[in-house]
Every structure is written in C-alpha cells, then in structure tokens.
Amino acid sequence: MTTASTPAPPVALPVHQRVAELAAAHIAPWQEGYLKDRSPAVAALARLRRGAGREAGEVPDLWSLIDTDPLHTSAEGTRSLSEQELVRAENALHAALTLWAFHQQSRGVPVHRRHTRERPGGLGAAVRRLMPADGVDEPVRKRLVRAGTAPDLVTLAQRLRDIVALLRRDDIPLDYALLAGQLYLWQWPDGPAAVRRRWGRSFHEQRRARPANDENTTPDIDTDDKDAS
Numbered sequence: 001m002t003t004a005s006t007p008a009p010p011v012a013l014p015v016h017q018r019v020a021e022l023a024a025a026h027i028a029p030w031q032e033g034y035l036k037d038r039s040p041a042v043a044a045l046a047r048l049r050r051g052a053g054r055e056a057g058e059v060p061d062l063w064s065l066i067d068t069d070p071l072h073t074s075a076e077g078t079r080s081l082s083e084q085e086l087v088r089a090e091n092a093l094h095a096a097l098t099l100w101a102f103h104q105q106s107r108g109v110p111v112h113r114r115h116t117r118e119r120p121g122g123l124g125a126a127v128r129r130l131m132p133a134d135g136v137d138e139p140v141r142k143r144l145v146r147a148g149t150a151p152d153l154v155t156l157a158q159r160l161r162d163i164v165a166l167l168r169r170d171d172i173p174l175d176y177a178l179l180a181g182q183l184y185l186w187q188w189p190d191g192p193a194a195v196r197r198r199w200g201r202s203f204h205e206q207r208r209a210r211p212a213n214d215e216n217t218t219p220d221i222d223t224d225d226k227d228a229s
Contacts (some may be wrong), residue, residue, distance in 0.1 A: 004191055015081060019089045020181035023096050027112045027176055034104060048101030053158045056094035066090075066097060088187040095157040096180035103164045103174065113173035117205075121175030123182075126204030127163060129172050140166065144203075148196040153187055 013021075033041025044065060051059040071089050074080045081089065103111040115121035127144045131137040143163050150156035160179075167174060186195045 007082070015085055016184045017088060017182035018071065019092050019160065019184045020177040022068075023093055023180035024112075024114070024177035025070075026066065026093075026097055026099055031104065031110050031112055033099075035108065035110060045101045045104060048098050049105060051094065052098040052102045053161055055154055056091045062094070066093060068093065089184055091153055091184060091187065092180050095153060095160075095183050096176050099157065099160055099164050099179070100174075100176040102161060103168050103176075105168070105173065107168065109171060109173075111168070111171075111173050112176045115175040115178050120202060120205045121173065121177055122199065122202030122205070123160075123163070123174065124199040125205055126167055126172050126174045127199075128203045130166055130170060148192065150192075153183065156186065157182075157185070161220035 030041050030044050034045050047061050047065055051062050057063070068086075068090050071081060071086055075131055080160060089109060113119070113121050115125075124144070130140050143159070143166075147159040147163060150159050164174070166172075182195045182198060185191045
C-alpha cells in the first residue's frame with residue numbers, strides 16, 4: 001500500500017524577481033506598440049520619459065500608467081510585501097521603466113532585450129560594448145564606477161541616464177527587467193556592493209565574447225559575485 005505524498009508548498013518568489021517580472025510585463029506591450037507606431041504606446045512612452053530622474057510618485061501622471069497592483073496582491077508562490085518592500089519595489093520599477101522610455105525614444109529597434117548567457121544583457125555587458133575590443137574607454141568606465149557609488153536611488157537613476165544616453169546613441173540594448181530587480185536590491189543595506197559586483201561580473205561576461213587578445217579591460221568595481229547578471 002502506498003500513500004500519496006504531500007506536495008511541497010510553493011517557494012516564495014524573491015521580491016527582486018517579482019519586480020523584474022513586473023517590469024518585463026510592462027515593457028513588452030509598450031515596446032511592441034511603440035515600434036509599430038501605435039498611439040497608446042507612443043503616448044505612454046512620452047509620459048514615462050517625463051518621470052526619468054525623478055522620484056516615484058513625484059509625477060502624478062504616472063500613477064495610473066505604472067500598475068503596481070501585482071506587488072500588493074499575494075498570488076500563489078508569493079507573499080504579502082511589507083510597506084518598506086513595497087516602497088522600494090515601486091521606486092525600482094519607476095526608475096527602470098522611465099530609463100527604458102528614455103532609451104527607446106526615437107529608436108526603431110527594441111532596446112529592452114532579456115539577458116542570456118549567449119547574449120549578455122546586464123548593465124556591465126552593455127557598458128563593455130561601448131568600448132573598443134582592444135582597450136578601455138576610460139570616460140565610459142568612470143561613468144559605470146560613478147553610478148555604482150551613487151548615494152541614493154534618485155542620484156543613481158540620474159547617473160544611469162548618462163550611461164543610457166550612450167547606449168541609445170550606439171543602439172546597444174539592455175535588460176531593463178534585470179536592471180529593475182537590481183535597483184530594488186540596491187536600496188537595501190549592503191545592496192549597492194552586491195549590485196556593483198553583479199555589474200562587474202556582467203562586464204567580464206561580455207568581455208569573454210571579445211577576441212582573446214583583449215586585455216586590461218577591467219572596470220574599477222568589485223567582481224567576485226557569482227551572479228552573471
């Protein structure tokens with residue numbers, strides 16, 4: 001006689017991953033609509049750009065545009081978030097979506113591209129692609145380092161905007177869902193150091209796709225994190 005085993009309870013999805021998935025769910029239809037010149041998506045993009053570099057909630061026009069309801073509900077595999085978690089999740093979502101809108105403006109190709117090992121899409125990888133294969137663009141490297149040492153999220157978003165302007169110029173995509181999750185983590189104690197390590201590892205991940213004679217391309221940031229994103 002056999003007895004039915006009790007199914008294991010679902011593992012709660014980490015909050016930063018929920019933020020990343022929500023960012024992707026927002027961007028996907030907007031990006032598709034914008035590239036097909038659909039009026040609602042074009043209008044949404046214009047509204048989002050006005051919030052770039054500003055605090056979440058500071059622009060009332062975005063309150064009805066960025067739907068954060070999924071963060072306030074407890075679906076299967078999730079848990080209720082604390083007030084502090086909600087605030088930081090909303091801040092991260094706002095920063096990532098407005099940066100994406102700035103990046104996508106007037107571009108005829110999708111600028112949000114999900115990260116894969118074959119095609120790294122993290123911030124460090126994108127910055128490395130701004131540099132020549134045979135050396136380091138020191139001003140660009142310093143922009144990444146400066147972003148990593150921002151004292152608060154608003155300042156970080158403003159410094160990231162400078163990097164995104166370069167990515168936009170060169171039509172280099174970025175995984176904005178991944179970035180949203182990292183911006184959530186960045187707001188917690190020890191978060192900035194952890195995120196800097198991820199950006200550094202992402203930088204090296206892109207470098208591995210470079211020619212073998214590519215040397216001396218390490219940015220001055222911590223790179224000992226095992227997370228390749």
